[in-house]
Amino acid sequence: MYRHGHLGITLLILxxxxxxxxxxxxxxxxxxxxxxxxxxxxxxxxTIEYPDSHTVV
Structure with a gap:
């Protein structure tokens, strides 16, 4: 998820x-x-900076 998505979810919960x-x-x-x-x-x-940080099963 990108920064705008994180910020939106954070504000929605907070x-x-x-x-x-x-x-x-x-x-x-x-x-x-x-x-x-x-x-x-x-x-x-x-994690966006590291391409192998997300594992796809």
Whole structure:
């Protein structure tokens, strides 16, 4: 999957979780969650650079 796909899936999953946290007044946890996910999210694209990283059965 390419970067735009990863970002879209990340936002789709992260939005309701962060919304629930903010509604409960847990702003710091919501901010750390968003920060952590957007730090980890680009690491998934490293497999595009290596052609033999995906195994097709």
């Amino acid at each position: 939005a309701p979780i962060s919304y629930a946290l903010v509604q409960n007044g847990q702003f710091v946890i919501a901010g750390l969650l968003v920060f952590g996910v957007f730090i980890i999210e680009p690491l998934l694209d490293i």
